[in-house]
Every structure is written in C-alpha cells, then in structure tokens.
Amino acid sequence: MVPSNRDQRWPNYEKRKAGLLVLLFTHAAYAIGATGAEASGFIAIPLVKTYNLKEPDFDPPNSLFVNGGALYGESQPDTSKLLHALNLDIEWDDYGYLATIQIGTPPRDFKLLVDSGSADLWVPGEGCQAGDGSGDCGNHTLLGPTFSSSFRHSGEFWMVKYGSGPVAGHIVSDHVTVAGLTLKSHRFALALRESKHYTLNRTLYDGIMGLARTVGWNHNLPSLVESLHGAGLIKRPIVSYRIPRAADGRSDGELAFGGMNPAKYKAASVVTLKNIGPIRFWEARMDSIVINGITLRIGRRSAILDSGTTFILGPRKDVALLHTAIPGSRFSDGLWYIPCHTEVVLSLSFGGRAFPIQPRDLRATPLNKDDPNAECKSRIGEMRGRGGSQWIVGDVFLKNVYFSTNLEKNEISLAELA
Structure with a gap:
C-alpha cells in the first residue's frame, strides 16, 4: 500500500x-x-x-x-x-x-x-x-x-x-x-x-x-x-x-x-531485477504487456510491486490501450468492464520473462451474476496523480508469481509458482 x-x-x-x-x-x-x-x-x-x-x-x-x-x-x-x-x-x-x-x-x-x-x-x-x-x-x-x-x-x-x-x-x-x-x-x-x-x-x-x-x-x-x-x-x-x-x-x-522458500517456486524461472525506486518502493522495469500474444506499444514503463494493493493501476492511456485489446471490453462512467467469461491471456514481462495472469484474476464484481453473458468490473484501472510511465502492480498479478525482495542487494526477484 x-x-x-x-x-x-x-x-x-x-x-x-x-x-x-x-x-x-x-x-x-x-x-x-x-x-x-x-x-x-x-x-x-x-x-x-x-x-x-x-x-x-x-x-x-x-x-x-x-x-x-x-x-x-x-x-x-x-x-x-x-x-x-x-x-x-x-x-x-x-x-x-x-x-x-x-x-x-x-x-x-x-x-x-x-x-x-x-x-x-x-x-x-x-x-x-x-x-x-x-x-x-x-x-x-x-x-x-x-x-x-x-x-x-x-x-x-x-x-x-x-x-x-x-x-x-x-x-x-x-x-x-x-x-x-x-x-x-x-x-x-x-x-x-x-x-x-x-x-x-x-x-x-x-x-x-x-x-x-x-x-x-x-x-x-x-x-x-x-x-x-x-x-x-x-x-x-x-x-x-x-x-x-x-x-x-x-x-x-x-x-x-530470510530467503526464498524453494518449495514455492520453480528455480529455473527466477528473474532478478534491480530495484529502481529511489525511495521506499520496490520498483522494477517492466519490459512489456502482452495480450493474447500481441505486445502492446506502451514504451518504457516501470512497476511498483505492492502486496497491499488489490488491483493493478496504470496510466490512463495504457489502461485504455490494454482494455481495447480485450475482446468485449467497454468503458463507462470512469470504469472498464470486461466479459465475465473472458479467457484472455494477459502477461507482464520482467527481465525478459513473461508472467501470465490467470483470466479469473482480471475480473471483479459481475453486473448481473444470473446472466451467463454478464460483464464484470475489470481489476485493472487507471491511476491519476503519477507520471505517465509508472504502474502500481498489486495482487491481481502477484497471486500469479513468487515475489521476493532483498534489502541488502536492493533487488527484486520474480518466479513462476511451483
């Protein structure tokens, strides 16, 4: 947080x-x-x-x-x-x-x-x-x-x-x-x-x-x-x-x-990243955002990895570009909506490795839970008040990876879950 x-x-x-x-x-x-x-x-x-x-x-x-x-x-x-x-x-x-x-x-x-x-x-x-x-x-x-x-x-x-x-x-x-x-x-x-x-x-x-x-x-x-x-x-x-x-x-x-628990992650998948946050935050360079195999053209970005944030928050233009790449998404009254049944594969790439987010983690509250074709509120939203190149990446992503911080080396590690 x-x-x-x-x-x-x-x-x-x-x-x-x-x-x-x-x-x-x-x-x-x-x-x-x-x-x-x-x-x-x-x-x-x-x-x-x-x-x-x-x-x-x-x-x-x-x-x-x-x-x-x-x-x-x-x-x-x-x-x-x-x-x-x-x-x-x-x-x-x-x-x-x-x-x-x-x-x-x-x-x-x-x-x-x-x-x-x-x-x-x-x-x-x-x-x-x-x-x-x-x-x-x-x-x-x-x-x-x-x-x-x-x-x-x-x-x-x-x-x-x-x-x-x-x-x-x-x-x-x-x-x-x-x-x-x-x-x-x-x-x-x-x-x-x-x-x-x-x-x-x-x-x-x-x-x-x-x-x-x-x-x-x-x-x-x-x-x-x-x-x-x-x-x-x-x-x-x-x-x-x-x-x-x-x-x-x-x-x-x-x-x-004191360390990383080897029972919780795949050792061959570990990427170690320099922490670029000048103060407080654990922040890493984010290579790209990929949706259904297509890399979004968003330029140089960074991500604050924050276990205290439930959602993923990004610059308005990035978030709009991301959602327009998800079939069936729409914007209304400041919110993005996606199909509750979406199986879109969205990945965030760090250190040359893409880490996919499970589709179920992208969707929040259904507008009508009795409708099999219902829309859900998206768990990715826009964030104002920060620079246009910075994201706050919370539990929507972190549930899908093993996440570690090293204070002595000022480094961040991510890995696939075991």
Whole structure:
C-alpha cells in the first residue's frame, strides 16, 4: 500500500488499500525465540485477505483532528540455513492479506495487513478513538500498559496519512515476535486516533506491517526486516511472498523472512531485477504487456510491486490501450468492464520473462451474476496523480508469481509458482 500524498481517483469499490502500514523499528536490545526453527526449516503463521469498503467508510484527509483530544500519557541461533515464515491466509475475496504476530507480555495476537508498499508497523492503542470523535476503535486487539507489562511509551508523536485517512499516535516499545523470532523492546507505532475505516468492526485487521524500504520514509527508523537482520535473527534481509487465491481453496500462502522458500517456486524461472525506486518502493522495469500474444506499444514503463494493493493501476492511456485489446471490453462512467467469461491471456514481462495472469484474476464484481453473458468490473484501472510511465502492480498479478525482495542487494526477484 502506498501512503496517500496524491490523488489516486480509483473507483469507490476499488479503493487502494483498506489501510496502510506504519513500521517504526530501531536497533534496541534483542532476545531470540526460534522454537522449532532448526527442525522445520521455516515457521509459518496465517496471512489473511481483507476487503475494500464503500465510500462512506472513508474519512476526509484531516478529519482525524476535527475534535482534537490529547493522546494518553505516559544468545542467538545459527540462522544460516533457516527460513522463518508466516502463513498467508485469505478472507473475503482476495482484497487484502493478513499475518498474525505477537506483541507484549504476555504475548497477544495482532492481525496485520501485509504491505510491501510502505515501511511502517502500527497497532491500535489502549484508549484509541475514532478521529471524528464518534467512538472507540472497534473490536480490535489493543496494546497498552494494561495489557502488557513490557510496554513502554516514548511520548514521541507519530502520524501517517493513507488513502483511507490518517492515523496518529505515539512511538512505543514492546516485545514483538514474528514467525518465532522475538525482538525485545522493539520500537514501533501505536495508533491512538484512527480514521473511520480502521475503527469499523468489519475491518478485519488490527494494524499494518510495512515491508518497503525506509529510504525517504518519514520517521527514519529501520523496518521490521532490517531489525530482524540487524539482530542476527535472519541471515539475509530478504522477504518473500506466496500470495494465495481464495478460489483455489488451499492454505498455501506464505510470508517468508530470510530467503526464498524453494518449495514455492520453480528455480529455473527466477528473474532478478534491480530495484529502481529511489525511495521506499520496490520498483522494477517492466519490459512489456502482452495480450493474447500481441505486445502492446506502451514504451518504457516501470512497476511498483505492492502486496497491499488489490488491483493493478496504470496510466490512463495504457489502461485504455490494454482494455481495447480485450475482446468485449467497454468503458463507462470512469470504469472498464470486461466479459465475465473472458479467457484472455494477459502477461507482464520482467527481465525478459513473461508472467501470465490467470483470466479469473482480471475480473471483479459481475453486473448481473444470473446472466451467463454478464460483464464484470475489470481489476485493472487507471491511476491519476503519477507520471505517465509508472504502474502500481498489486495482487491481481502477484497471486500469479513468487515475489521476493532483498534489502541488502536492493533487488527484486520474480518466479513462476511451483
């Protein structure tokens, strides 16, 4: 998910991310818990897919502070062969993915939206309130001194703004366990004022886990993967994603720390790409877009690979050209529609290798599910407010590949799924 400092103008049903992440970590004192890692080779916990909300569930950008209000006061294992991972599970219809980590003493589970498009982690705090003063932060798991004896409050102000509204609070520290690896007195963000979207009971995550780079990020604190690597808990600062699909009915999603899981991809298909994003993002050169064997003439393009974005968003002219190459597509009132039964083969090419998207991943909500010839909303839409050569490539594509980022080498790897 990419923080909102621009106008995306994406249709209501396709708001970019249900929420975004705030990952604020520092190299403090660490202790390690890697139970079972030596035996299993990797540790897995669920990642769950969320959904997008309707327009009334989003607040105006500055509504967080409408009514003001004060924020409340005051020996390591050998990691050379280990892969530590969280299972990625799906909920709803492939709109967002969650992983569960543990925070505090005693440790409590927090469900976090996993986002390669931002660099912060945050969870809701004790006393958290909706920014417009309409109530508390819903039925989400909260963190604070009442719930954790190891919780420490720094008093440092923190805030981030997303497309679905701002979140604000303080920087705090507590014990954080990710895939069996424990960071003690770890610094991150605690949300005490949240925009409406985050406080809803039907928002299925408690906070956000950002896995982008921290270069150019607001708070100049290391990301989660930087902290795990700096503490010696993982040998390499690598995060790898196997994003699942609800329609497959399998629990095969995975977020892996420290390397790529060879059971999840075809080794001969790996392409490694230089990250060309100057700040934060994991961005690669995109060679071409191919539809039914025909290469579109769109020129030099790049793609931000963003696990926190459900759809694929591109420049208006590119998106129009793409859809006109899909038989039966049409444009109406700012949206593109495609036949629900389309079997078009659309591929994105990186590093000289074309990676096809399954046709079922291109279609969203049918206009009339009882009509066998019904049209569906397309999951590829136009994005305004960015340069004409840049795409944001989300889960529509990432469900079809194995995706990995290497912070140390500043590289991105893509591969065909095993």
